[in-house]
Amino acid sequence: MPEDLVFYTHPMSRGRIVRWMLEEVGQPYRTEVLDYATTMKAPGYLAINPMGKVPTLRHGEAVVTEAAAICAYLADAFPAAGLAPPPGKRAAYYRWLFFAAGPLEQAATNKALGLVVPEGREAMAGFGSLDAVLHVLEQAVSHDRYVAGERFSAADVYLGAQIGWGMQFGTIEKRPAFEQYWGRIGTRTAALRAKAIDDALLPQQKPPSPVTS
Known part of the structure; x- marks a missing residue:
């Protein structure tokens, strides 16, 4: 079985980019929605991402932060999705x-x-x-x-x-x-699906600062 993908995010953050990428990849993943003022700054999460921000991706024992890095990582980790050009043409x-x-x-x-x-x-x-x-x-x-x-x-x-x-x-x-x-x-299709997932989470969450996530 493939290693678990765990996605830490907030629906009003750059995590929306990673959600879209995950939907393009098409592999099962688990979402952990964090709150800016509490769980994002809790010791347990800071042990995963010391910056105390989202998004973060955990793939088995590997931890990747920063949305661009996560997108690049997922493209390489799941080459069957065809989301990166062949090596040498990148x-x-x-x-x-x-x-x-x-x-x-x-x-x-x-x-x-x-x-x-x-x-x-x-x-x-x-x-x-x-x-x-x-x-x-x-x-x-x-x-x-x-x-x-x-x-x-x-x-x-x-x-x-x-x-x-x-x-x-x-x-x-x-x-x-x-x-x-x-x-x-x-x-x-993946972009619209990702947007719908995050939009559905909005009523449950407090709005963040638009430039700190």
């Missing part, structure tokens, strides 16, 4: 997966917090500017059907979720290229 896959986890995430978070990089200090921020990030992102989702080519992958889950979430909450402009890309992937 340049675009890695590039855009970690572009979304780095520059895009940082730029969008800064905008949500109302932070502006001082003029002339853009190089220190890593992402440069939000305008630069969005320009590159627009090009990335315009070349092929999916960000790493003609095949849907874990990079689309992570980057696509960032775009969909960003457009919903105003940290990413609703440019036609973004809307078209999100329209291609956000209506996938």
Whole structure:
């Protein structure tokens, strides 16, 4: 029997990205919904993720944190799902997966917090500017059907979720290229199923800070 998959999350967190990835993978998993003020900071959970945040994935004895890392891990752990290109053909896959986890995430978070990089200090921020990030992102989702080519992958889950979430909450402009890309992937059966699962959990949970999960 495969090792158990245990998913620690909150329905208003980046755990939604991992839920989508888990539904794409199609393996059985158990969900542990944590509360921001209590169980997420409890000693038992801090022993699993010392940051005291979600999402976290436990696969047997392995523990993986950070949504992008979890997506990449699941794609490798369950290759039959076809969510990663073959080894040796992953340049675009890695590039855009970690572009979304780095520059895009940082730029969008800064905008949500109302932070502006001082003029002339853009190089220190890593992402440069939000305008630069969005320009590159627009090009990335315009070349092929999916960000790493003609095949849907874990990079689309992570980057696509960032775009969909960003457009919903105003940290990413609703440019036609973004809307078209999100329209291609956000209506996938696994994406809709994951959204329904998390939406059903919302009435039971307290709202979190949108940038600390």
